[in-house]
Every structure is written in structure tokens, then in C-alpha cells.
Amino acid sequence: MAFPNSYYVGMSNLGFQTAYRLFNEQPEVVCERVFLPPKGALRDGQAARVPLLTLESQSRVSDFDLFAFSVSFEWDYPNIVTLLRLAGIPVYARDRSWRHPLVVIGGAVTFLNPEPLAPFADVVAAGEGEALVPALVASMTESADRQSALRQLISQPGFYVPAYYTVHRAPDGTITGYEPAPGSDAPAPVTKAGLRGTEESQPPHTVVFTPDTEFGSRLLVEVVRGCANLCRFCWAGYNYLPVRAFPVERILSVAREARPHASRIGLVSIALCDHPQIEYLLEALVEMGYAISPASLRLDDLNETIVRFLQRSGERSVTIAPETGSDRLRRVINKTVTNAEILDKADLIFQAGIENLKLYYMIGLPTEDDADLAALRDLTLEIRDRMVRHGRARGRLGRIVASINPMIPKPGTAFQWLPLEDLAVLEAKAKRVRGLLSGIDNLQFSVKSVRHSFHQALLSLGDRRVAPVIEAVARNGGNWRSAIAEVGLDADFFVFRDRRHDAVLPWNIIDGGLKTSFFRKEFDRSLREEWTLPQKHLEEPSLRPLAARGESPVAVDRYRIPAATVGPQPMDCHPAGRPGRAQGHRSGSGSRGIGGLPATRSVAPRRHGT
Numbered sequence: 001m002a003f004p005n006s007y008y009v010g011m012s013n014l015g016f017q018t019a020y021r022l023f024n025e026q027p028e029v030v031c032e033r034v035f036l037p038p039k040g041a042l043r044d045g046q047a048a049r050v051p052l053l054t055l056e057s058q059s060r061v062s063d064f065d066l067f068a069f070s071v072s073f074e075w076d077y078p079n080i081v082t083l084l085r086l087a088g089i090p091v092y093a094r095d096r097s098w099r100h101p102l103v104v105i106g107g108a109v110t111f112l113n114p115e116p117l118a119p120f121a122d123v124v125a126a127g128e129g130e131a132l133v134p135a136l137v138a139s140m141t142e143s144a145d146r147q148s149a150l151r152q153l154i155s156q157p158g159f160y161v162p163a164y165y166t167v168h169r170a171p172d173g174t175i176t177g178y179e180p181a182p183g184s185d186a187p188a189p190v191t192k193a194g195l196r197g198t199e200e201s202q203p204p205h206t207v208v209f210t211p212d213t214e215f216g217s218r219l220l221v222e223v224v225r226g227c228a229n230l231c232r233f234c235w236a237g238y239n240y241l242p243v244r245a246f247p248v249e250r251i252l253s254v255a256r257e258a259r260p261h262a263s264r265i266g267l268v269s270i271a272l273c274d275h276p277q278i279e280y281l282l283e284a285l286v287e288m289g290y291a292i293s294p295a296s297l298r299l300d301d302l303n304e305t306i307v308r309f310l311q312r313s314g315e316r317s318v319t320i321a322p323e324t325g326s327d328r329l330r331r332v333i334n335k336t337v338t339n340a341e342i343l344d345k346a347d348l349i350f351q352a353g354i355e356n357l358k359l360y361y362m363i364g365l366p367t368e369d370d371a372d373l374a375a376l377r378d379l380t381l382e383i384r385d386r387m388v389r390h391g392r393a394r395g396r397l398g399r400i401v402a403s404i405n406p407m408i409p410k411p412g413t414a415f416q417w418l419p420l421e422d423l424a425v426l427e428a429k430a431k432r433v434r435g436l437l438s439g440i441d442n443l444q445f446s447v448k449s450v451r452h453s454f455h456q457a458l459l460s461l462g463d464r465r466v467a468p469v470i471e472a473v474a475r476n477g478g479n480w481r482s483a484i485a486e487v488g489l490d491a492d493f494f495v496f497r498d499r500r501h502d503a504v505l506p507w508n509i510i511d512g513g514l515k516t517s518f519f520r521k522e523f524d525r526s527l528r529e530e531w532t533l534p535q536k537h538l539e540e541p542s543l544r545p546l547a548a549r550g551e552s553p554v555a556v557d558r559y560r561i562p563a564a565t566v567g568p569q570p571m572d573c574h575p576a577g578r579p580g581r582a583q584g585h586r587s588g589s590g591s592r593g594i595g596g597l598p599a600t601r602s603v604a605p606r607r608h609g610t
């Protein structure tokens with residue numbers, strides 16, 4: 001199993017650690033890891049044609065039955081090609097045969113829009129690992145050969161075999177349909193697989209502790225999956241519905257077992273406080289001796305209780321995402337908080353003695369104008385004033401750090417039809433924001449590169465025609481401009497086209513569970529600056545007047561949970577040894593090939609069903 005980035009980035013990723021656990025919980029499976037080797041080793045390995053070896057047993061990747069990628073970031077796409085090359089596996093699925101491992105590409109980004117990666121994948125696993133991994137392993141072990149495994153996979157939710165589909169296009173280059181190969185029984189669209197309920201599931205958690213991650217010895221645990229706030233730009237919010245809380249006793253059991261190895265616990269959830277027993281959970285974790293660090297906090301999650309726990313845990317910084325500076329633009333994007341509420345939250349944070357605040361903003365949002373950019377500055381200044389007032393009273397001033405990113409329209413959101421804002425306009429906005437925020441004491445800020453956003457948008461919004469560019473980038477050392485020129489791709493077609501009138505979007509091949517009609521309504525409501533309040537907010541007294549004035553109608557289409565096969569109850573095991581045992585992968589010796597960091601245990605790869 002590969003993470004197409006460094007060991008450090010991969011082992012910091014809870015999705016990757018969870019997929020690794022899920023594979024190894026299957027009795028028939030030995031799952032081992034590979035990562036993108038460090039630059040020097042990569043260069044030398046490529047020059048000497050040294051094969052890619054697994055971390056655990058130093059086995060050749062090409063000897064395994066399955067080569068599974070867990071992909072979380074678009075920027076890692078070229079690294080998939082690099083790893084396939086290092087492993088000696090043909091880059092394009094069409095060039096592989098029964099002699100090669102089945103290449104399965106999964107992870108968060110691939111179930112949003114798998115198409116730019118489709119030509120590299122024998123199978124795209126679309127959805128959540130808990131539902132996908134057991135079904136994948138069963139199909140592999142029950143099938144006599146590669147073709148029958150593929151046939152069995154496509155009969156289940158979440159498995160997309162790109163080679164089984166012909167993509168039809170109109171003369172203007174837009175997609176008109178996906179046609180399954182005659183007699184293949186391939187479904188169109190492919191339903192995303194999801195974890196139906198969490199009662200029987202082990203919450204995703206750190207299974208291999210190593211100091212060589214962003215989180216060091218922190219235990220990461222997922223507490224709640226999904227967020228129902230329906231922010232119109234947010235792929236994570238729309239694509240992990242419905243909200244599902246993991247049972248508190250299971251979370252505590254994981255925490256209890258890991259306590260000898262970790263003193264801080266990172267609660268990974270975008271909607272932490274949607275857990276019905278959050279206060280009980282936090283109290284119990286503190287009693288176990290954990291300091292608590294939420295991975296991220298929604299503005300509506302910040303209340304006195306949570307802030308008190310953060311303060312008790314010694315947190316000195318909190319991150320919040322106002323997204324923009326004006327209430328008007330927040331209605332466009334359906335971020336259902338106001339500046340007044342944000343300032344109240346800032347007061348709450350600083351009053352509790354937390355000194356630093358990190359702010360996430362976006363530019364390039366639909367209908368944004370100069371008044372919105374000025375409002376971004378004004379809100380930041382007001383937050384800073386509060387920080388200074390509380391800090392002076394304590395005799396210690398903190399810092400505001402603002403991060404400003406261009407909005408990239410994402411598949412599977414209400415903004416999926418939008419083009420990326422014109423680069424010259426984005427650049428002008430970035431310059432304006434820099435001017436507005438510079439020279440303010442105790443404020444640091446960064447504005448992300450506009451050119452970077454263009455290439456990211458190409459990967460987000462592209463289709464199969466983008467794959468040769470990814471291949472060329474992997475070959476030419478990361479030069480996107482020259483890769484696009486070499487392939488002759490009209491990248492602007494994907495990045496700057498208004499897709500509202502397209503018959504089919506590239507990502508429509510995956511049914512993520514929300515209907516196009518819902519997204520269309522949300523898109524129209526955004527242009528009318530109307531909120532769509534999630535049900536729980538309508539109960540809040542402060543918002544009832546808005547609802548009564550008709551400013552917050554709640555005609556949200558029902559989302560449905562895709563049918564999924566949930567695997568047998570996971571065994572209570574740690575595949576790479578008990579937490580803590582697998583530390584220190586990067587020290588010692590024993591590497592026989594590229595990527596082969598010292599093994600933690602020796603197991604021979606086994607072949608199944610080929």
C-alpha cells in the first residue's frame with residue numbers, strides 16, 4: 001500500500017493509517033507500506049533502476065497481488081506515476097497484464113473526481129475504507145483470476161473500473177456520457193461506498209506511532225465523521241454525509257490502550273461537537289491524563305466548555321475559519337456565522353488565556369468585490385484588537401496568523417459548475433489583500449500562489465485527458481507548464497469554463513449521494529445570498545427570527561446513505577505491532593532498495609487469486 005508522498009506526510013495521515021489497519025485486519029492479507037523516497041534516494045534509485053521495496057519486509061512491490069494507493073492531495077498525483085515506475089509496473093492500466101499487481105487508487109480525492117487518475121487505475125475505490133477494504137479483499141481472494149476479480153468488484157458499491165467505460169464527448173469537448181462496455185455489467189454511475197453505521201466500527205486511530213510525523217507521539221482518533229453545515233464550497237462537508245458519531249466507549253477503549261504511548265490526543269473531526277456525548281468524552285479523556293487537541297474547530301463548536309478543555313490542555317493557539325470578512329459573502333457561501341458571532345468567539349478564546357489565533361480566509365469567491373476584501377481587513381483588525389485588549393490585561397501579547405487561499409471550485413459541491421476566477425483578477429485581489437494587511441503589528445499573513453491554484457484546479461476539475469500531463473510532470477521533474485505544452489492540452493478549457501450548461505461533468509461517473517438538483521438549488525440560492533441552515537441551527541433561538549423572516553428556508557434535499565457492505569467487526573489488533581512498537585522506522589540499516597526503510601517485522605508477500 002502506497003502513500004504518494006514522504007513517510008512523514010503519509011504517517012501523519014489518519015486515512016492512510018486506517019486503510020493500513022483495515023487491510024491487515026483481514027486474515028488473508030499481509031499489507032506493507034511504501035512511500036515516496038527522499039529526493040536523493042529517489043534520484044539514485046531511478047538512475048540505478050533499483051526496485052521499490054516495502055518498508056516492512058523489503059519485498060519488491062511488483063511481487064504483491066495488489067498495489068493500493070491512498071490519495072489525499074491532488075498535488076500527489078504525479079507521485080503515483082513515479083511510484084508505479086519505481087515498482088516496475090506499467091504506468092497506464094491498458095499496458096498491464098495478469099503478471100502485474102492490481103493497481104487500486106482510493107482516498108478522499110478519488111471519490112470526488114477520479115477521472116484525471118482513471119487511466120492509471122485498474123480500479124478506483126470510491127468511498128470510505130471501512131466499506132471498501134473487506135469487499136476488495138473478498139473479491140480478490142474469491143476470484144480465480146484478474147478478470148473475474150474485476151467483474152466481482154463492479155457488482156459492489158464503490159468500485160469503478162475505468163477501462164469498462166467509453167467516454168463520449170460533444171464536438172466542443174464537453175462530456176456527453178459514460179457508456180459501459182457491452183456485456184460488462186458495469187454500473188453508470190458507480191455508487192460511492194460508505195460506512196452505514198458506526199456502532200460496530202473501530203474509530204480510525206493512530207496504529208503506528210513514530211516521531212517522524214507532524215503529530216509526534218500524539219494519538220489521533222476520529223470522533224465524528226461528516227459535517228452537516230452545508231458550506232457551498234466544501235467538498236468534505238457534502239461528501240461525508242450523513243454525520244456519524246463513533247461510540248464513546250470505543251473511542252475511550254482506543255485511548256486507554258494507547259495511553260502508555262501518548263499523552264496528547266488529537267480529535268480528528270470536522271464537526272467535533274456534533275458528537276452527542278462530547279462533554280462526557282472530553283472529561284473522560286482528561287481523567288485518563290490526556291491533553292486534548294482538536295484537529296480543527298468549527299466556529300459553531302467554540303463554546304465555553306470546549307474552550308475550557310483547550311485551556312486545561314495547555315493549547316496556546318486555536319484555528320478558526322471565517323472564510324471571508326463580510327456577512328453578505330458568508331451568506332453566498334452558506335457559512336452561517338456572522339462577524340458579530342466571530343468576534344464573540346474571539347473574545348471567548350482570548351479571555352480563556354489562549355493567546356494566538358489562526359484565521360483561514362478565501363479569495364475568489366463568487367460575487368466577491370472590493371468591499372468584501374476591505375471587510376476581511378476590518379474583521380481581522382477587530383479580532384486583533386480583542387487579542388491586544390485581553391493580552392495587555394494579562395501582560396502578554398499573542399499573534400494573529402491569517403492564511404488566505406484562492407477558492408478552487410470543487411467537484412461534488414454547489415460551486416462545481418464555477419470556473420476558477422480569472423488569474424489576473426485573482427492576482428489583483430491577492431495584491432490588494434497584501435496591501436490591506438501589511439504593516440499591522442502582531443499580525444502575520446500569507447497569500448497562496450495563484451499559479452499554484454491554476455494547476456490544482458486542473459487536477460480537481462479535469463477529466464481523463466489530464467492524465468498524460470500528470471505523467472509528463474512525473475517525468476520532467478515537476479514542470480507543469482512544459483508538461484501541458486508537451487501534451488498540447490487546453491488547460492483553460494477545464495479551469496476557466498462555466499460548466500453550468502454541460503450535460504455531464506467528469507465526476508458524474510461517481511454517485512456521491514447528493515442529487516444534482518440539490519446542488520443546482522444551492523447554487524441559485526448562493527447567488528441570491530440566501531442561507532440554507534442545517535436543521536440543528538434552526539432550533540437555535542438566535543436564528544429563529546431569520547427563519548421567520550424567510551431568510552433561512554431549509555429546503556435541503558434528503559441525502560441518502562449509499563448502500564454499503566460493512567465488513568466484519570474489526571479485530572482489536574495493531575497490524576504493525578502494538579502502538580509504539582513500530583517506532584524508529586527511519587533509523588538503522590537494512591535497506592536493499594529504494595523506499596526500503598528498515599523493516600519492523602519480516603513477512604513474505606502472498607499472492608491471492610491470480
Ligand code: SF4
Pocket residue numbers: 227228229230231234236237238270298
Ligand atoms: S463547517 Fe467546515 S467542514 Fe462543515 S461544511 Fe462548513 S467548511 Fe465544511
